[in-house]
Amino acid sequence: MQTDQILMTFFAGVLLLGALGFYLGRSKAVRTRADGAHMHSQPDQYAWFAVLTSAGPAVIVAFVSAIILGLFESAFPGWLAVAGALGLGAFGLFIGLNRIRPELKARDSLEHAVKWTLLAAASVSILTTFGILFSILFEAIRFFQMESFWYFITGTNWAPGDSFLEAAGRAEAGEGSSGNFGAVPLFAGTFMITIIAMLVAVPIGVSAAIYMAEYAPERVRTVAKPVLEVLAGIPTVVYGFFAAITVAPLIVSAAGSVGLDASFNNALAPGIVMGIMIIPFISSLSDDVITSVPNSMRQGSLALGTTRNETIRFVVLPAALPGIISATLLGVSRALGETMIVVMAAGMRPNLTANPLEDMTTVTVSIVSSLTGDNEFESAATLSAFALGLMLFVITLALNFVSVLMIRRFREKYAVNDL
Structure with a gap:
């Protein structure tokens, strides 16, 4: 039996079990109530309890079986897993219907089931984070067994060279290591372009958010906010074309007019375009945060004689600062992970320089x-990708930690002032 047929059979069986459980469970609860018994829960809650005891075990068994088959393809046939899951679901339906009695606390059982389901959903992000970490950690350790960790974080020459030939056994005899893996130029370029992007995105994004939240009429806000958020849906390759074909030549012309030399592949062009791309993220989130500041704070400030501008600067923005910091951090993470714009506009040469025109x-x-x-794959050149990914993961984690501390500090500060 093919995989798609197995899946269709399983989903059809689960839907049938759920429908039977709901109908039979509700019918039994209604009959029991009609006989004059005092039911702890409502008939629909007993019906969902029957669905939970039938479809729930079937889904859990199918999920565990899918994980086992993903790790060990020939552990058992797929149809056997489907038959076992549906058989357990049918047995659970029988048990659930027998448990429907006036004293059964079906409502409490459903509440516990919802709580554990939400807990499992919340755990997905944590498990995903650990999965990402472990997926790159072991390969990064293999890389650091080949190359020096100290040189990796302090070296200024990134030139993998022909290190992949050494791993394949095709390097020329008598040659030493043919690759240099000093990652400082890569991280310097990453931080340079990210800083340029944030210098563009943060002032414009926060200013746009302040205007839309505090000054713009409702008619303008209704039109301006969706139009601004359209920028977030443009593919990054389109931004890359814009940076390479339009922005980069303009920068070269502007630099030449003042006597400066600028390369058509420079860091300034992708930084500016990346900042334009990040504006919707910062403006939209900052707008929501500023709008959520209680109007009583604004009215109290205005009642004390401050102007509208002073109210925004000294009352609204400080109160919304934790949310603005979170929006900025999201923009920083977006900039750190961008690839296409940099490839098309800044080039691929590791170059340690403080000049954004190079x-x-x-x-x-x-x-x-x-x-x-x-x-x-066994070469240091390939494994270096995992080492770079691990360092980027650590940097992003550190930025998140710092932002959490800043957000907590500002929240505590303004909570004390409110008291």
Whole structure:
């Protein structure tokens, strides 16, 4: 039996079990109530209890079976897992219907089931984070067994060279290590482009949010906010074309007019375009946060004689600052992970420089370069992608930690002032 047929059979069986459970459970509860018994819960709650005892075990068994088959493909046939899941669901339906009695607390059982379901959903993000970490950690350790960790974080020359030939056994005899893995130029380029992007996105995004939340009429706000958020839906490759074809030549012309040399592949162009791309993220979230500040704070400030501008600066913005910091952090994470715009506008050359008019590259671009092509996977050049990913993960985690501390500090500060 093919996989799609197995899945269709399982879903059809689960739907049938759920429908039977709901109908039979509700019918039994209605009959019991009609006989004059005092029921603890409503008939619909008993019906959903029957659905929970029938479809719930079937779904759980199918999920566990899918994980086992994903790890061990030939552990058992797929149809056997479906038959076992549906058989357990039918047995659960029988048990659930027998348990429907006046004293059964079906409502409490449903509440517990919902609570555990929501807990499982909340745990997905934590498990995903650990899954990402472990997926890159072991390969990064293999890389650091080949290359020096200290040189990786302090070296200024990133040139993998022909290290993949060494892993494939095709390096020339007598040659030493043919790759240099100093990651400082990559992280310098990443931070340079990210800083430029945030210098563009934060002032414009927060200013747009202040205007839409505090000054714009409702008619203008209704039109302006969706139009601004359209920027978030544009593919990054389109931004890359815009940066390479339009922004970069303009920067070269502007730099030449004042006597400066600028490369067509420069860091300034992707930084500016990336900042434009991030504006909707910051403006939309900041607008929601500023709008959520209680009007009583604004009215109290205005009643004390402050102007509207002073109220926004000294009352509204400080109260909304934790949310604005969160929006800014989201923009920083978006900028750190951007690849396409950098490839098309800044180039792929690791270049340690403080001049944004020169070409440079970022960590994510180097990761893509290392994992594409026909490089030997066991080579240091390929495994370096995992080391770069691990360092980028640590940096992002540190930024999140710092932002949490800042948000907590501001929340505590204004909670004390409100008291």
